[in-house]
Amino acid sequence: MTEIQTPRLLLRRWDPEDDLVPMAEINADPMVMRWIGDGNPLSLEETAEKIERWEEEWDDEGFGLFAVELLGSGELIGFTGLSVPDFLPEVLPAVEIGWRLGRQFWGQGYASEAAHAALEFALQDRGLDRVVSIAQLANQASVNVMTKLGMTLDRETVHPVHGAPLAVYAIDLTEYQA
Ligand SMILES: CC(C)(COP(=O)(O)OP(=O)(O)OC[C@H]1O[C@@H](n2cnc3c(N)ncnc32)[C@H](O)[C@@H]1OP(=O)(O)O)[C@@H](O)C(=O)NCCC(=O)NCCS
Incomplete structure (x- = not known):
């Protein structure tokens, strides 16, 4: 199952045509990208890649980052989901949960709502028993989602x-209470 509905959101796989422009707008925002990678916004071409x-x-993996859209309007608000954190070899093997929303969608509980659903997916559908999440130490909004999970x-x-200084958070999904 690669579509999940929550009270306010639909988590689904990517439609490279329809999702490109709205996701590129999110990735082009310096405030969104501030704590990600080298902190640089991404071009349209980079988002397409x-x-x-x-x-x-x-x-390849049977899991990934879900495109997240608002139920009703169908507007793409960003992503939440699972990936292998290749950029940090010291934590491998591992599966990471991550999130990125357009700035206008912050502060409404959407990231946490989608992340709960993605953790359920990791446990119930993929049988994963442990998930990590990695953020720059100063990225308080992201660490806040981790602790709420x-x-x-x-x-x-x-x-x-x-x-950049990083915090690695983890959860044992065998003890996860949705
Ligand atoms: C990280 C990020 C996804 C967090 O988004 P967010 O909107 O702050 O996270 P949440 O969905 O948990 O919502 C937070 C707030 O919404 C508020 N809120 C409003 N309505 C709500 C509702 N119906 N349900 C729950 N919370 C609600 C809450 O006050 C909550 O804050 P609190 O936990 O301090 O009480 C967002 O800041 C982002 O996209 N940042 C840029 C990309 C990034 O840095 N990604 C992570 C890289 S490691």
């Missing part, structure tokens, strides 16, 4: 390429 890779991960600090480290 990302969507292609996100879909490949679904095909019941994740706890596993370790602090630094990004191997950019050197």
Whole structure:
């Protein structure tokens, strides 16, 4: 099952044509990208490559980042979902949960609502027993979502390429209460 409905959201796989422009707008916002990678916004072409890779991960791994849309309007608000955190070899093997929403969709509980559904998916559909989440230490909004999900600090480290201080949170899904 790769579509999940929550009270306000639909989590689904990517439609590279329809999702490109709205996701590129999100990735082009410096405030959204501030704590991600080198902190630079992405171009339309870079977002097109990302969507292609996100879909490949679904095909290769059986899990991936869900495109998240608002029920009713069908507006794409960003993503939440699972990926392999290749950028941080010290935590591998691992599956990471992550999220990124357009700025106008922050502060409404959407990230947490989608993340709960993605954790359920990890446990029930994919049988994963542990999920991590990685954020720059200063990214309080992201760490806030992690703690609301019941994740706890596993370790602090630094990004191997950019050197930014990172927090690695983790959850044992065998003890996860939805
Ligand atoms: C990280 C990110 C997804 C968090 O989004 P968010 O909207 O702050 O997260 P939530 O969905 O948990 O919502 C937060 C607030 O919405 C409010 N809210 C409003 N209506 C709500 C509702 N119906 N249900 C729950 N919360 C609601 C709550 O006050 C909550 O804050 P609190 O937990 O302090 O009480 C967002 O900041 C983002 O996209 N950032 C840029 C990308 C990024 O950094 N991604 C992570 C990289 S590691």
